Amino acid sequence: MRLFLVIILSCFSFSSYAQQAKDWLINNDAFKTNIHTGNNQLTIENGLAKRVFVIQQNLACISYQQLQTGEQFIRAIRPEAIITLNNHAYNIGGLYGQPQQAYLLESWLTNLHAQEDDFQFMAYQVKEIDPYVAWKPNLWATNTTHAKGKELVLLFEHNAFPGLKVRVHYALYNGLPLICKWVTVENTGNTPVQVNQIVNEVLATPEEESAVFSAAGKMKTPHSLYIESNYAFNNAMKANLSDQTTHWKIDSSYTSQVNYDYQTPCLLEVYPPQGMNMAVQPQQSISSIRTYELLLDSYDRERNGLAQRRMYRAIAPWTTQNPIFMHLVTTDSAKVLHAIDQCAATGYEGVILSFGSGLNMEDTSAANIRRFKYFADYAHGKKILLGGYSLFSSRRISEEDDVIDPETGERGHAFFGNAPCLGSNWGLAYLSKLKRFIAATGFDIFENDGPYPGDVCASTKHPGHKDQYDAQWAQMQLQKSLYHWLNERGVYINAPDWYFLDGTHKIGLGYREVNFSLPREQQMILNRQNIFDGTWEKTPSMGWGFVPLTEYQGGGKAATIEPLHEHITTYQQLMMQYYGAGIQACYRGPRLYDTNDTKQMVTNTIAWYKRYRTILNADIIHLRRADGRDWDGIMHVLPGHKERALVMLYNPLTQPITRNIQLPLYYTGIAQTASMREQEGAARKYKLGRDYSITITVTIPAGGYTWYVVESKDE
Numbered sequence: 001m002r003l004f005l006v007i008i009l010s011c012f013s014f015s016s017y018a019q020q021a022k023d024w025l026i027n028n029d030a031f032k033t034n035i036h037t038g039n040n041q042l043t044i045e046n047g048l049a050k051r052v053f054v055i056q057q058n059l060a061c062i063s064y065q066q067l068q069t070g071e072q073f074i075r076a077i078r079p080e081a082i083i084t085l086n087n088h089a090y091n092i093g094g095l096y097g098q099p100q101q102a103y104l105l106e107s108w109l110t111n112l113h114a115q116e117d118d119f120q121f122m123a124y125q126v127k128e129i130d131p132y133v134a135w136k137p138n139l140w141a142t143n144t145t146h147a148k149g150k151e152l153v154l155l156f157e158h159n160a161f162p163g164l165k166v167r168v169h170y171a172l173y174n175g176l177p178l179i180c181k182w183v184t185v186e187n188t189g190n191t192p193v194q195v196n197q198i199v200n201e202v203l204a205t206p207e208e209e210s211a212v213f214s215a216a217g218k219m220k221t222p223h224s225l226y227i228e229s230n231y232a233f234n235n236a237m238k239a240n241l242s243d244q245t246t247h248w249k250i251d252s253s254y255t256s257q258v259n260y261d262y263q264t265p266c267l268l269e270v271y272p273p274q275g276m277n278m279a280v281q282p283q284q285s286i287s288s289i290r291t292y293e294l295l296l297d298s299y300d301r302e303r304n305g306l307a308q309r310r311m312y313r314a315i316a317p318w319t320t321q322n323p324i325f326m327h328l329v330t331t332d333s334a335k336v337l338h339a340i341d342q343c344a345a346t347g348y349e350g351v352i353l354s355f356g357s358g359l360n361m362e363d364t365s366a367a368n369i370r371r372f373k374y375f376a377d378y379a380h381g382k383k384i385l386l387g388g389y390s391l392f393s394s395r396r397i398s399e400e401d402d403v404i405d406p407e408t409g410e411r412g413h414a415f416f417g418n419a420p421c422l423g424s425n426w427g428l429a430y431l432s433k434l435k436r437f438i439a440a441t442g443f444d445i446f447e448n449d450g451p452y453p454g455d456v457c458a459s460t461k462h463p464g465h466k467d468q469y470d471a472q473w474a475q476m477q478l479q480k481s482l483y484h485w486l487n488e489r490g491v492y493i494n495a496p497d498w499y500f501l502d503g504t505h506k507i508g509l510g511y512r513e514v515n516f517s518l519p520r521e522q523q524m525i526l527n528r529q530n531i532f533d534g535t536w537e538k539t540p541s542m543g544w545g546f547v548p549l550t551e552y553q554g555g556g557k558a559a560t561i562e563p564l565h566e567h568i569t570t571y572q573q574l575m576m577q578y579y580g581a582g583i584q585a586c587y588r589g590p591r592l593y594d595t596n597d598t599k600q601m602v603t604n605t606i607a608w609y610k611r612y613r614t615i616l617n618a619d620i621i622h623l624r625r626a627d628g629r630d631w632d633g634i635m636h637v638l639p640g641h642k643e644r645a646l647v648m649l650y651n652p653l654t655q656p657i658t659r660n661i662q663l664p665l666y667y668t669g670i671a672q673t674a675s676m677r678e679q680e681g682a683a684r685k686y687k688l689g690r691d692y693s694i695t696i697t698v699t700i701p702a703g704g705y706t707w708y709v710v711e712s713k714d715e
Contacts, residue, residue: 020692024048024068025306026639026669028175033150035126042124044152044170048177049295051170057114059121059154060095062104064203066177066295071224073295075266076101076204076254079118080154080168081183081288084196084275085161091118092156092166092183101204101254119156119166127151129171132290133483133503135318138490139349139385142320142541142617143313149173163189163282168200177295178311186285193280198288201227201270204251210258216265221248226294226308230501231272231476233454234415237508239308239537242498244454245270245289274456277470290501302621305536306667309619312539316500322541322617323385323492324606325350325445327588329550331358333375335590340379340386342592346599347606350385352445352494354588359388361437362430373441380442387445387492390434393419394450401426406458406468415453422452422475423464431482438491446486447494448504452479494544509534509543509583516548517555520570525652527574528626531581532634535620540582540636547574549589565595572601576705579609580648581634582616612709615643621664628652631659631700639669645710651700658699665710666692673713678706685713 024031031047042053045067052063061080064073079094095112098104114120129149137144154168164187171180183200187193208220232242248265251257257264270291280286294311296304312319328339328351339351353359360368372388379386394416396402401424405413412418420427438446452475458468465474483503486493495504511530516523527545534543549561549571561567561574578585593599609616618638626632633649645668651657665674665688674694677683686694700706 020666020669020671024175024177025303025310025667031175033172033174035150035152042152044150044172044179046149046172046174046176048175049172049179051172051179053154054095054109055121056095056109056112058095058118059093059156060112062106062109066224066297068177068297069224071295071297073203073205073222073225075103075206076251077104077112078202078204078267080156080202081166082197082199082202082269083119083166083183083185084198085164086194087196089197090158091115092168093121093154094118100256101251102256119158122155122157124155125153127153129173132501133316133318133487135487135503136490137318137321139321139323139492140613141317141322142614143317144320146317147173147176147314161189161193163187164193173314176311176314177297177307178315179293180290180315181293182290183288184285185280185287187280187282190282192282194277195280195286196277197271197275199269199271200288201268201291201293203268204254205266205268207257207264207266210264212258212260214259214263216248216250216263219259219263219265221265221268223299224296225268226296226304227268227270227291228294228501229270229289229291230480230499231289232498232501233452235453235497237496237498237510237534237543239498245272245291247271272473272476274472275469276473277466278473292501301536306619308537309539312500312542318487318503318505319500319539319542320617321492321505322582322584323349323445324584324609325352325385325387325586326592327352327354327586328590329354329357329588330590333371336375337378339591340375340382340384342599343384344382346592346602347610348384348592350387350445350492351379352447352586353386353388354447354586355389355391355449357389359390361388361390362433364433364436364440369437369440372437372443376442376444385444385492387443387447389447389449391449392422392430392451393453393455395420397424397426400424400461403455404458406456409458414455416450419450419453419455421455421457421459421462421464421471422478423457423471424459424462427462427475427478428464431478434482435485438486438489443491445492445494449496451495451497451499452476453497500542506542506544506584507538509538509545511546513546514553516546517551517553517559519555519558520561520567523559524570524573524577525626525628527577528632528650531577531583532622532625532632535581535583535634536622539619540617541584543583545578545583545585547578547585547587549587549591552588562589563594564591564598568598568601571598572605573705575602575605576648577650579605579616580646580705580707581620582618582636612643612646614638615641615646615709618646619667621667623647623649623661623663626650626652631657631661631698633661635663637665637667639667642711643709644668644670644674644712645708647708647710648705649698649700649707650705651702653702655702656699658697660695661698662693662695663710664691664693668710668712670710670712671714675711675713676708678708683711
């Protein structure tokens with residue numbers, strides 16, 4: 001019996017290591033996209049995700065799987081898309097006659113039929129994935145390449161619309177269980193066509209949970225199908241809460257479901273809520289939103305968050321740029337030049353002329369451009385980036401240019417109260433002035449506060465849209481076009497809304513601004529809570545924090561860091577908290593240092609950050625959230641890198657503490673033996689447990705912190 005148990009444990013250990021070696025979150029090199037045909041079927045797969053289409057009377061998707069778990073996302077056939085043309089809805093592809101809506105058997109396929117009024121499948125094309133945003137990497141980044149893979153393009157036509165070509169696009173990325181789907185409509189005919197709406201994804205999925213009696217809004221939707229589209233706004237600074245396009249609906253045709261009232265949310269449709277309502281003229285085309293479908297393999301919050309972060313790193317590589325910048329609160333010439341000099345002296349990489357500084361990027365007069373071009377040229381001579389802040393929304397412009405509420409017909413009912421319409425004369429001029437200012441001055445950073453927040457405008461006099469029915473779509477396209485233009489020029493973009501998939505680089509980490517009026521000691525703990533909470537779905541480089549060096553939102557002397565030399569310990573710990581998390585904070589003030597001691601502290605901290613920059617910008621494993629009662633900490637992990645992990649640990653108490661802390665090292669890629677050192681001390685070897693963890697004994701100074709570096713000894 002003892003020998004038998006040894007064999008079982010040995011097999012478990014071997015299997016466990018083998019699974020780690022095949023985990024795409026540790027090494028995804030083997031998962032390449034392939035598209036192949038056979039038996040009237042068309043398949044796109046990469047070892048992680050697979051989508052299968054049958055080609056008979058029409059084309060239909062018959063299988064959609066997460067290959068690591070085998071989970072199937074298709075219980076019933078639905079059209080490839082739904083397009084509303086001239087106020088009439090048409091299905092794109094699809095087959096009918098499935099005898100049971102709870103599941104689909106391939107033996108049923110031969111008895112299914114097409115519908116004459118649907119768009120019919122004509123042909124397909126296979127191509128390499130083209131970059132969606134023409135981003136030019138010119139700053140430090142952890143990823144400077146666009147994601148690779150294959151794109152499958154399905155062509156559909158309809159006899160009632162000669163010359164109209166509808167293409168359904170599927171892009172499957174190498175190394176990711178991720179498909180991007182979108183629809184393009186090309187008018188090669190002689191007559192304009194009104195495209196009212198495009199539902200670019202329709203999936204009849206298995207239910208996540210069943211309830212005999214319950215409303216749809218109270219039941220869970222499939223957890224393992226994560227949906228994100230490039231049509232998000234509302235300043236939540238979280239993807240799921242900014243989402244506008246994911247609609248889980250009931251399916252009354254699914255008559256064998258458990259719910260007696262057919263209320264199970266098991267029908268996914270993806271579309272912009274206000275529609276498009278755009279006329280496509282002859283020889284023109286239009287594209288739908290782009291929807292990214294990430295197939296998750298776990299209920300674990302950390303693993304699913306890592307999957308999302310890996311997705312952003314691949315499809316939005318511009319977000320992995322992370323310049324080191326300060327927020328300058330003045331445009332006084334001497335102070336601007338002095339701040340640039342301080343950045344150059346300490347290792348900072350950029351200056352943002354912040355809100356309240358006096359910068360006006362809408363002023364394109366020769367004198368204003370000449371003044372700020374001088375600052376930019378001076379900064380560039382010191383190898384420092386220069387950028388500035390501009391507010392779009394939450395401001396009153398005029399009766400003619402502000403958003404008109406469709407319900408009241410009045411101004412003042414926008415998301416931020418008063419707001420201009422981006423399609424108004426003022427809004428179009430605003431975009432033009434920003435481009436002119438940035439191009440003429442050579443600014444490297446653009447901080448866009450209050451980007452278009454989704455306001456629907458009922459004006460019929462604005463040149464950028466016709467009425468309330470196309471206003472949201474038109475304004476979204478204008479906002480996106482600005483961000484695409486900036487990326488083409490290599491301009492870095494801060495914007496407090498979820499425009500990552502259309503080119504923005506950084507968003508707020510998530511914080512309450514008035515908290516920066518609280519005493520410094522409280523701010524430190526609150527900042528660590530913000531870091532912990534704001535990095536479940538975002539990578540470190542995707543969020544900015546805040547360190548007001550001068551008074552902000554009140555609070556007086558107890559809340560501020562200035563004079564810097566008097567609070568150098570707090571200043572240093574705030575820097576270490578943020579840089580130790582890989583997060584750039586907005587160091588808002590007139591200077592970075594005031595004495596030689598302060599200068600040395602800032603210089604040393606930035607040098608430390610740059611030494612470990614790659615691992616510090618790696619994804620975070622959440623160890624313990626700050627609560628002010630005991631230690632808290634995070635751990636960066638990066639398999640394949642020299643430093644596999646970097647651990648930051650904090651002690652909020654007034655006395656030193658010694659704790660035994662378990663570190664989960666699975667996502668470092670280390671299988672058996674780790675080498676760990678505290679700061680720059682001597683390394684010690686640790687044998688990993690069967691759960692890939694080690695336990696270390698740590699002493700953390702009172703009110704302070706310490707950090708550890710982990711390397712692999714498996715090689």
